[in-house]
Amino acid sequence: xxxxDLAAGQGVAPRAxxxxxxxxxxxxxxxxxxxxxxxxxxxxxxxxxxxxLIYGLFTVGFNLLFGYTGLxxxxxxxxxxxxxxxxxxxxxxxxxxWFPAMLTGIVGASLLSAVIGALSIRTRGIYxxxxxxxxxxLVYYVALQAxxxxxxxxxxxxxxxxxxxxxxxxxxxxxxxxxxxxxxxxFAALALWFVxxxxxxxxxxxxxxxxxxxxxARACGxxxxxxxxxxxxxxxxxxxxxxxxxxxxxxxxxxxxxxVHTSSIVVMMTMLGGAGSFFGPFVGALVFLxxxxxxxxxxxxxxxxxxxxxxxFVLFLPKGIWGSLIQLTRRRRAS
Amino acid sequence: xxxxxxxxxxxxxxxxxxALAGISAKFERNKVTAVIxxxxxxxxxxFNVLSGVLQPSTGSxxxxxxxxxxxxxxxxxHLGIARSYQITNLFPELSVxxxxxxAAQALKTRYDVFSHRDRYPELSQKAEAALGEVGLTHRxxxxxxDLAHGxxxxxxxxxxxxxxxxxxxxxxxxxxxxxxETKDMVALxxxxxxxxxxxLVEHKMKMxxxxxxxxxxxxxxxxxxxxxxxxxxxxxxxxxxxxxQNDGYA
Ligand SMILES: Nc1ncnc2c1ncn2[C@@H]1O[C@H](COP(=O)(O)OP(=O)(O)O)[C@@H](O)[C@H]1O
Ligand SMILES: [Mg+2]
Numbered sequence: 001x002x003x004x005d006l007a008a009g010q011g012v013a014p015r016a017x018x019x020x021x022x023x024x025x026x027x028x029x030x031x032x033x034x035x036x037x038x039x040x041x042x043x044x045x046x047x048x049x050x051x052x053l054i055y056g057l058f059t060v061g062f063n064l065l066f067g068y069t070g071l072x073x074x075x076x077x078x079x080x081x082x083x084x085x086x087x088x089x090x091x092x093x094x095x096x097x098w099f100p101a102m103l104t105g106i107v108g109a110s111l112l113s114a115v116i117g118a119l120s121i122r123t124r125g126i127y128x129x130x131x132x133x134x135x136x137x138l139v140y141y142v143a144l145q146a147x148x149x150x151x152x153x154x155x156x157x158x159x160x161x162x163x164x165x166x167x168x169x170x171x172x173x174x175x176x177x178x179x180x181x182x183x184x185x186x187f188a189a190l191a192l193w194f195v196x197x198x199x200x201x202x203x204x205x206x207x208x209x210x211x212x213x214x215x216x217a218r219a220c221g222x223x224x225x226x227x228x229x230x231x232x233x234x235x236x237x238x239x240x241x242x243x244x245x246x247x248x249x250x251x252x253x254x255x256x257x258x259x260v261h262t263s264s265i266v267v268m269m270t271m272l273g274g275a276g277s278f279f280g281p282f283v284g285a286l287v288f289l290x291x292x293x294x295x296x297x298x299x300x301x302x303x304x305x306x307x308x309x310x311x312x313f314v315l316f317l318p319k320g321i322w323g324s325l326i327q328l329t330r331r332r333r334a335s
Numbered sequence: 336x337x338x339x340x341x342x343x344x345x346x347x348x349x350x351x352x353x354a355l356a357g358i359s360a361k362f363e364r365n366k367v368t369a370v371i372x373x374x375x376x377x378x379x380x381x382f383n384v385l386s387g388v389l390q391p392s393t394g395s396x397x398x399x400x401x402x403x404x405x406x407x408x409x410x411x412x413h414l415g416i417a418r419s420y421q422i423t424n425l426f427p428e429l430s431v432x433x434x435x436x437x438a439a440q441a442l443k444t445r446y447d448v449f450s451h452r453d454r455y456p457e458l459s460q461k462a463e464a465a466l467g468e469v470g471l472t473h474r475x476x477x478x479x480x481d482l483a484h485g486x487x488x489x490x491x492x493x494x495x496x497x498x499x500x501x502x503x504x505x506x507x508x509x510x511x512x513x514x515x516e517t518k519d520m521v522a523l524x525x526x527x528x529x530x531x532x533x534x535l536v537e538h539k540m541k542m543x544x545x546x547x548x549x550x551x552x553x554x555x556x557x558x559x560x561x562x563x564x565x566x567x568x569x570x571x572x573x574x575x576x577x578x579x580q581n582d583g584y585a
Binding site for chain 1: 386388407408409410411412413417418420424425426427428429433436437438440441442443444445446447448449450451452455494498
């Protein structure tokens with residue numbers, strides 16, 4: 001990437017914008033990672049930075065299904081929460097190390113997404129929303145009832161990982177916030193690289209085709225149901241990873257991780273940032289968390305503010321913040 | 336030589352309404368067959384049944400000897416049956432080239448999540464060839480939704496064509512086209528007909544008579560005539576139910 005491209009990216013040289021758009025796209029993984037790497041230093045607090053990281057990753061996973069495949073699930077807390085709970089339970093009850101515990105969370109979330117996906121994928125539109133919502137509520141109640149394992153209403157506690165041992169005798173001190181941030185960012189970076197590969201792959205073209213026109217995709221020879229199911233599982237696995245990281249970060253899993261509230265947060269973050277854009281999820285997570293932070297300072301009804309902002313976005317900026325910026329560069333490229 | 340497709344006693348109902356009943360016909364290779372009939376006669380329903388969009392309620396459809404009834408729709412493309420739609424049916428936000436390329440990809444790889452799309456250069460070559468055939472090469476970077484109507488109809492056909500199908504079903508390919516665009520489309524279908532089996536729904540009689548080897552006439556879901564253009568034109572029942580009132584369709 002040349003310096004002119006960088007300048008164009010800031011809107012200084014409009015005629016070079018198309019090039020900037022293409023370069024942004026080609027370098028989306030390293031650029032996103034670079035932004036995430038400086039986040040703890042540019043945001044007002046490190047706590048905010050790590051939340052942007054984790055919720056951003058959660059939104060990336062959700063966005064694969066919603067933005068790229070065109071399926072609006074209202075039950076993605078199930079995968080985030082399952083990833084978190086299984087990781088916590090594996091450590092607290094089974095004495096697993098941090099890494100096997102993470103794998104447990106990711107595999108568990110993937111299996112759950114295969115089941116929920118298989119049950120929901122044949123429905124469309126509002127029915128798909130409702131089925132995913134209902135199945136996620138089922139998972140919520142299971143966690144609520146199985147309090148011996150999950151801690152029920154109080155959430156799961158007692159699995160603090162103070163130090164993550166790596167191979168070769170190295171370890172990361174997770175009590176140091178900055179070290180923990182980069183520890184979490186490492187997994188987020190891997191996930192981003194993976195998602196970018198998926199989007200560039202033939203399967204990435206297949207989900208676009210399904211999103212654009214299911215009937216036509218089927219006539220072309222795509223098995224639409226299987227394509228959707230695979231996308232659903234990949235999405236669930238990524239959200240499970242985000243949940244896993246959230247458990248390691250907080251050393252507690254609140255029951256809220258499985259709630260419809262969490263399911264709706266990820267929808268809002270996606271819409272704020274821009275559905276179907278690579279970097280949008282992190283923009284959406286940041287804006288949402290900032291509004292929450294600021295609004296909750298001067299009113300207890302901060303959720304009302306978030307709701308109003310969300311509605312304004314849906315009405316006036318349906319492509320979200322980042323999605324609208326991307327569209328601007330595309331328009332210039334086309335003309 | 337056996338027929339490419341053999342349709343036996345095929346029917347389709349919607350609730351109690353019989354849209355198609357007792358259709359039997361054989362389709363030989365490399366022939367153009369036109370399917371005509373008044374609006375609501377069941378032509379699109381017939382195409383939907385032949386392309387797997389709808390399951391037939393009765394009867395059997397054999398393609399190269401294989402029974403198609405009960406097969407999932409996406410399998411039809413893999414067997415060599417492709418179609419265009421009466422109402423333009425594209426991937427609107429994708430570029431013209433991506434529209435055709437993804438159609439070619441469907442027959443090649445569907446669940447590869449890890450290699451790069453560009454690892455399959457032959458797909459781009461196929462897309463390029465199909466776009467060349469329908470005369471859309473100069474539009475390849477346009478979004479499909481930004482094309483003119485006639486160009487969208489051509490893209491419809493390119494998407495079907497890129498699969499190199501043995502059987503091509505074209506549902507009113509000139510729908511909504513002016514005389515110039517229609518002329519181009521007729522020339523295209525003539526070129527395609529050289530080495531393909533084509534079934535064609537159309538209302539423009541002059542075009543049908545010039546293009547087809549054979550004409551099927553549907554009326555109220557029944558096959559009321561099946562023969563050469565000359566024979567069908569002379570058929571008194573056909574004249575009564577369709578041709579006599581055809582002026583309004585042209
Ligand atoms: N999916 C459907 N459900 C109910 N009725 C249908 C459906 N598709 C077609 N029909 C009916 O079947 C008849 C034949 O329709 P169609 O095959 O589209 O006619 P054509 O293409 O010859 O104009 C019409 O009366 C139409 O209303
Ligand atoms: Mg029709």
